[in-house]
Amino acid sequence: MQLSHEELDLLLETDLFPGHxxxxxxxxxxxxxxxxxxxxxxxxxETALANAKQDATYSGKxxxxxxxxxxxxxxxxxxxxxxxxxxxxxxxRQFSDAYDRDYIKPLALFYDRVSGAIERHISDxxxxxxxxxxxxxxxxxxxxxxxxxSRGTWGVFLGVDPSSRSLRILEKKxxxxxxxxxxxxxxxxxxxxxxxxxxxxxxxxxxxxxxxCIRALNEIDATNRxxxxxxxxxxxxMLRALKNLTCSVHGTIIIxxxxxxxxxxxxRYAENFRQSPLDKGSHEPVNPKLPEELLMPKQVGYxxxxxxxxxxxxxxxxxxxxxxxxxxxxxxxxxxxxxVNLEERWEMTEIPQS
Numbered sequence: 001m002q003l004s005h006e007e008l009d010l011l012l013e014t015d016l017f018p019g020h021x022x023x024x025x026x027x028x029x030x031x032x033x034x035x036x037x038x039x040x041x042x043x044x045x046e047t048a049l050a051n052a053k054q055d056a057t058y059s060g061k062x063x064x065x066x067x068x069x070x071x072x073x074x075x076x077x078x079x080x081x082x083x084x085x086x087x088x089x090x091x092x093r094q095f096s097d098a099y100d101r102d103y104i105k106p107l108a109l110f111y112d113r114v115s116g117a118i119e120r121h122i123s124d125x126x127x128x129x130x131x132x133x134x135x136x137x138x139x140x141x142x143x144x145x146x147x148x149x150s151r152g153t154w155g156v157f158l159g160v161d162p163s164s165r166s167l168r169i170l171e172k173k174x175x176x177x178x179x180x181x182x183x184x185x186x187x188x189x190x191x192x193x194x195x196x197x198x199x200x201x202x203x204x205x206x207x208x209x210x211x212x213c214i215r216a217l218n219e220i221d222a223t224n225r226x227x228x229x230x231x232x233x234x235x236x237x238m239l240r241a242l243k244n245l246t247c248s249v250h251g252t253i254i255i256x257x258x259x260x261x262x263x264x265x266x267x268r269y270a271e272n273f274r275q276s277p278l279d280k281g282s283h284e285p286v287n288p289k290l291p292e293e294l295l296m297p298k299q300v301g302y303x304x305x306x307x308x309x310x311x312x313x314x315x316x317x318x319x320x321x322x323x324x325x326x327x328x329x330x331x332x333x334x335x336x337x338x339x340v341n342l343e344e345r346w347e348m349t350e351i352p353q354s
Contacts, residue, residue: 034073038066045168049087053078068165070094092172095137095165107258109317110325114214114256115143117315117327121210121252128155129247131201131208133189134216135159138170144210145180154179156205162188189213189220190234192241207247213255218294232295232303239307243332251332253309255300258325260291261318269322297326302346304330 037055039048045067052065052074062075070091074083122128122144132140141157157180159170167184174182183204191197201208213220217235224234246253260266266288273288295303301311309330318324342348 036064118143129205130157131211132159133213135161136166138173140212156181158183158205211253243308246332256327265322
């Protein structure tokens with residue numbers, strides 16, 4: 001049975017594993033075939049779509065283009081704004097669904113804890129200024145403002161992430177929050193050490209009343225780690241910069257991430273983790289980070305207080321899959337207790353050296 005162009009485009013949108021090379025063409029019976037063109041090498045999706053539109057119009061034949069794991073039918077004479085909106089809508093649906101399926105749902109208890117911690121620090125009586133480090137697709141935006149949207153809570157939100165695709169998903173989500181002014185910056189967390197970057201944040205959202213870093217700290221630490229560096233040592237300058245950036249009156253930072261209590265828990269989690277990409281059509285299994293590559297909760301607490309924050313709450317959650325999670329809430333104190341011995345307070349046997 002031959003598919004219409006509309007049915008073909010719908011088939012591309014409902015692909016269970018977008019980006020997997022399952023389409024080789026011809027997809028239609030009869031004489032009509034389609035060229036599949038991967039445009040992921042383009043830095044900007046706008047350029048990729050404009051070129052695809054031009055090529056389809058010039059050749060007089062439809063193209064199937066793939067960019068950022070999204071497959072889209074581009075016909076001759078396509079309207080660019082409509083093409084752009086279709087791409088962004090499809091990317092949002094596919095990537096959001098995949099993120100929820102692969103990351104949020106398997107760790108529902110962890111994300112419930114994170115969401116609860118964020119909600120506790122959002123006020124209905126004042127403007128909320130939220131800075132999200134490693135913002136990804138905007139879980140923190142939803143946690144901070146979703147339930148309060150109907151009550152009229154308003155604020156400003158700035159998401160910082162090195163992934164332009166993730167931030168496009170965040171921007172699409174932000175359209176539902178009319179009382180929240182949302183900004184994004186494509187940047188690494190380590191860029192916060194630069195004065196101009198911090199000033200840009202202040203100029204955009206003021207001094208943040210809440211800073212979040214959810215499932216990003218281990219990746220941030222690994223990004224700049226050099227041979228011989230202690231685990232977490234490269235985080236201290238960034239955390240100190242964040243402390244100076246955070247509002248001194250209501251300023252709170254929430255850091256949440258995953259860890260393994262022991263080797264047996266890691267092996268139990270790794271078995272399912274390796275199988276997941278195979279189930280999606282990949283030929284190569286993927287291993288999770290080793291336990292020694294992940295910061296333990298006490299290490300993070302120590303790093304925060306060494307950077308000038310004061311930890312006032314740590315909560316833990318454990319899952320049957322083997323992985324555990326922690327949520328740490330810390331404030332920027334007016335004064336820090338001078339008598340506190342941080343090494344003893346956090347029982348540190350190995351002190352990270354910056």
